[in-house]
Amino acid sequence: MLPDPIQKFIKIFSALPGIGLRQATRLAFHLINSGKTNIDETTRAVSDLGRLKICSQCFFVHQNPASNGNLCDICANAGRRKDIIAIVERETDLISLERTKKFKGVYLIFGEISKAGVIESIQKLRLNHLKSLIKQSGKKAEEIILALNPTTYGDLNASIIAKELAPFADKISRLGRGIPTGGEIEFADDQTLGDALERRN
């Protein structure tokens, strides 16, 4: 009974991460009721995402001119150390790390790790891409930080990647693990507390 444009909208939006059928339906009516100007603005917000480019080195997004070597702001920044590389799953992980202002190296966006415990083909391509960048530089990376989530699957993938990249870096590390700063020992779960003990420093 719903008009085609609404059905289409619901189909497409309910397939997006974190949006179910019910929310997609509410979004459709919200937009319709918000009026033509709002719909136009929302349309433009989506279509403008198509104008973004992907960095040829780390695969993060950017808008720099092609004359820039198709590099993102981080990779194009001469002040960043190219021989210290953090491998992250998602762009949002990169953003979180950048927010700390404590990392002066560059990144590789690896893509979400699979729960099958295998590295997917696009991820293999990205690792090979990193290897050839390191080879081109003429020396091993000083450090590769595997900034994957500290979950079972993150750990599994980290050990696979560590083996793959071992010949290409002097040091391969992971992010520190333990009780969150500001947290309380009493409320830490057993696994976190155990890890904090083992990784004491």
Place this chain on the structure above:
Amino acid sequence: MLPDPIQKFIKIFSALPGIGLRQATRLAFHLINSGKTNIDETTRAVSDLGRLKICSQCFFVHQNPASNGNLCDICANAGRRKDIIAIVERETDLISLERTKKFKGVYLIFGEISKAGVIESIQKLRLNHLKSLIKQSGKKAEEIILALNPTTYGDLNASIIAKELAPFADKISRLGRGIPTGGEIEFADDQTLGDALERRN
């Protein structure tokens, strides 16, 4: 540090109901990584909502030609009783009621009720619109069903609307209230059980 198109996208999408900053950010990167074809399809899904029309009688959406009197499928259906009107807050409430296939009247989309306990100006316009439709018909409505949510605010608004519309209908009713079908008395909350007792039939 995020490119403009992403910041704009996040701003617009995080203002939509049920979408926060974090989810808007994830949606942006999800769309960017899903490729140009997907972005185009999503763009079209949003912009096509702008082609929908609003029914001149009940304010539901439709795509019928103007020659049809700008009526939605329900209002244009000669088989539906125009003298039995269900007042609903949202389009999604109308859809839920239609799904029961048990209502043969027409609707009025009232808009979300405010928590200030007052009827907003657009809602006043819609009530006046309903009054004039009833006047035009030459006789009182047989029944007006106030299908608002059974919440404190729904109850408050229902009593205000009931007073407003009393001269225009032989009967003003609300939806039945009590233990959900398939539910168990043991697990009903006190308020629901109390209402079920009071409204026994």
